[in-house]
Amino acid sequence: MSERPLIDGFGRRISYVRLSVTDRCDFRCAYCMPLDMAFLPKAEVLTLEELDAVASAFVARGVSRIRLTGGEPLVRKGFLELVQGLSRHIGAGLDELTLTTNGSQLARFAEPLFAAGVRRVNVSLDTLDAARFRQITRTGDLAPVLEGIAAAKAAGLSVKLNMVALKGLNADEIPDMVAWAGDQGFDLTFIETMPLGLIEEDRTDRYLPLTEVRARLEETLTLVDSPERTGGPARYARVAQTGQKLGFITPLTHNFCESCNRVRVTATGTLFMCLGQEDRVELRDLLREGGPAALDAALDRAMQLKPKGHDFVIERREAAPAVSRHMSMTGG
Numbered sequence: 001m002s003e004r005p006l007i008d009g010f011g012r013r014i015s016y017v018r019l020s021v022t023d024r025c026d027f028r029c030a031y032c033m034p035l036d037m038a039f040l041p042k043a044e045v046l047t048l049e050e051l052d053a054v055a056s057a058f059v060a061r062g063v064s065r066i067r068l069t070g071g072e073p074l075v076r077k078g079f080l081e082l083v084q085g086l087s088r089h090i091g092a093g094l095d096e097l098t099l100t101t102n103g104s105q106l107a108r109f110a111e112p113l114f115a116a117g118v119r120r121v122n123v124s125l126d127t128l129d130a131a132r133f134r135q136i137t138r139t140g141d142l143a144p145v146l147e148g149i150a151a152a153k154a155a156g157l158s159v160k161l162n163m164v165a166l167k168g169l170n171a172d173e174i175p176d177m178v179a180w181a182g183d184q185g186f187d188l189t190f191i192e193t194m195p196l197g198l199i200e201e202d203r204t205d206r207y208l209p210l211t212e213v214r215a216r217l218e219e220t221l222t223l224v225d226s227p228e229r230t231g232g233p234a235r236y237a238r239v240a241q242t243g244q245k246l247g248f249i250t251p252l253t254h255n256f257c258e259s260c261n262r263v264r265v266t267a268t269g270t271l272f273m274c275l276g277q278e279d280r281v282e283l284r285d286l287l288r289e290g291g292p293a294a295l296d297a298a299l300d301r302a303m304q305l306k307p308k309g310h311d312f313v314i315e316r317r318e319a320a321p322a323v324s325r326h327m328s329m330t331g332g
């Protein structure tokens with residue numbers, strides 16, 4: 001553990017960082033971003049060297065897990081070089097370097113990622129039906145994603161699937177997804193839609209509480225709650241019949257903030273202390289002007305800004321997003 005750990009104003013130690021490496025994406029998932037999403041000019045996005053500097057600053061302060069995300073991390077040019085560089089911290093402060101991906105490019109990246117020390121990937125997969133996949137992602141194809149998932153498994157990566165539960169879109173497929181993930185040996189986590197950034201539709205139309213998902217699964221399966229906690233919003237259960245692990249990310253129906261151990265950095269270097277609040281510190285210009293020392297000092301200031309919790313209740317907001325930035329901006 002670092003001699004100078006990052007402890008916030010409520011005594012929570014920050015050990016986990018999600019770092020967005022790009023705001024760009026080859027998909028336009030309807031719950032995530034509008035079809036005509038405007039992406040950032042390149043000069044505003046952290047360079048690969050800056051991404052490395054930011055990640056390394058956190059590792060020096062005791063962060064032991066880093067998740068690279070986006071946008072779609074695998075569309076960022078030089079992504080593999082970034083991972084290869086950061087892998088020097090694995091076993092030297094960093095316990096885990098992972099990524100969340102939509103899987104579209106995973107077939108070509110799976111082996112080199114494993115070779116670079118990555119052992120786990122989270123792949124977002126909301127449906128196993130090709131037509132629905134296109135409907136949800138709007139620009140994506142299912143086949144390359146399934147190939148990518150198979151390549152990840154073959155390369156020795158452990159795969160966790162993330163499925164956003166969407167009323168009227170994939171709710172009826174949930175038991176099939178559980179069965180498929182179980183056959184493949186993949187953990188599966190369900191996510192509720194979160195009110196982040198404006199999109200075309202009203203999210204309340206698609207909001208499916210995971211209490212309902214779980215109740216429906218329990219009509220045929222026995223789910224046993226697991227005490228496992230990761231400092232985030234996920235709660236886990238095991239399927240008694242198979243031992244399969246299922247996760248439920250319910251930011252809207254449960255409060256998880258008291259044990260929160262994480263912060264997020266956007267592709268432009270904005271450090272957000274909470275996914276659902278605006279408290280932030282701009283790291284990019286500090287780093288460009290003051291170098292690593294300025295960055296390190298900013299982390300201490302940031303700790304005093306971490307809020308106690310978020311306010312995400314979707315019904316109370318009707319269509320309005322809780323925060324104006326999209327998930328692809330903050331990094332999911």
Ligand code: SAM
Pocket residue numbers: 025031032069070071072073100101102122123124162164191192193194195196327328331332
């Ligand atoms: N592009 C990668 C992917 O899709 O896995 C990584 C970034 S994406 C923003 C990370 C996760 O956030 C995905 O699992 C996605 O389904 C989820 N997500 C995006 N917008 C969301 C929203 N408004 N509510 C809940 N989950 C969301």
Ligand code: SF4
Pocket residue numbers: 025026027028029032033070071072102124328
């Ligand atoms: Fe892209 Fe991921 Fe957002 Fe879908 S959820 S649009 S894949 S960033």
